[in-house]
Amino acid sequence: MPAAIVSAINNSMFRFPNRPSGRDFACIIHHVNQNYMKKTILYLIIILLSLGRAPGQTLRWNYPCKPGTECWNALTSVTERQNACQITGIDLSTLSTEELLLITMEHPFFRSYIAHDSPIEGMGFVLEGFNGFLEFKRRPDAMRALRDVYFREEFRKIQTFPDSAEMGAYSxxxxxxxxxxxxxxxxxxxxxxxxxxxxxxxxxxxxVKKRYEVVFGGISNEVSAYLFDLILQSMGEELLADHFEPEAIESFRRRLIVRSTAPIEHLLNKFDEYVKSH
Structure with missing residues (x-):
């Protein structure tokens, strides 16, 4: 992502005490490279709207210092705000694996992976050093918790949300x-x-997500294709090397950066075939 966008996010995005106004949006967009994709700008606006919303779950720990609080507004850097997100005052071992996951999903920076060229690297930056996520990854049932939370989610409920901000934050x-x-x-x-x-x-x-592609966007297909390819590789199956030149797939496999939609389309077609044959 252009440095101007990251700067705008770091310097402006997390200062608003409440949901940002149209003037706040103008402040952000003024800093954004005018040639950058309009959809990415929309995603940034959605992130802004979603900050400070109460989570759907009742959690035993829920970021006392977060957007909308005096504590958050007093902090002046991303590093300070990341440090303020650490879980304190509770023994991490008393939190279930699923609780740790749900707390991680409510991290104030969780959705900001979209503000990076590489979503994988963006998520790594978001969760780097966060003690809740580090404890989660140490749990032997971490992947089971991820599966349970993700697969019990009813994506169709997105059509009941009152506005595009709610939809975008959810996706x-x-x-x-x-x-x-x-x-x-x-x-x-x-x-x-x-x-x-x-x-x-x-x-x-x-x-199901494909039915609401206008909300989930192209990144949804890219991440699904990436995850499918990653798992097939872990089981010794190669789907791309015989069809594409190395330079056409390197950035996708290494950083989830899409230079061409052809590998994505190929993987999603193979995904359909794989499920039908298994």
Whole structure:
């Protein structure tokens, strides 16, 4: 992402005490490279609107210092705000694996992976050093918790949301969960048989998301294709090397940066075929 956007996010986005106004949006967009994709700008606006919303779950720990609080407004850098998000005052071992996941999903920066060229690297930056996520990854049932939370989600409910801001915030959160699933160490917690079953269920969720593609956006297809390819590689199956030159797939496989839609379309077609044959 252009440095101007990151600067705008760091310097402006997290200062608003309440939901930002139209003037606040103008302030952000003024800093944005005018040639950058309009859809990315829309995503940034959606993130702005979603900040400070109360989570759907009642959590035992829920970021006392977060957007909209005096504590948050007094902080002046992203690093300070990341430090303020650390879980304190509660023994992490008393939190269930699913609780740790749900707390991580409510992290004030969780959706900001979209503000990076590489969503994978963006999510890594978001969660870097966060003690709740570090504890979550240490749990032997971490991937099971991810599967349980993700697969019990009814994506169809997105059509009941009152406005595009709610829809966008919801879609970015669920895509963020998919990005968390792309962690090699977490994928290794599944057996080959479990991976096959996982892909079948992932495909079912992807089909539902396709019905609401205007909300979930192209990044949804990209992350689904990436996760499918990652799991197939872990089981010794190669889907891209025989069809594309190395330079055409390197940035996608290494950083989830899409230079061409052809590999994505190829993988999603193979995803359909894989599920039908398994």
């Amino acid at each position: 970015l959160k669920l895509i963020g969960v998919e990005l968390m699933m792309c962690d090699d160490a977490l994928l290794d917690q599944m057996s080959s048989e479990e991976k096959v079953h996982f892909l079948q269920r992932l495909h079912s969720q992807w089909l």
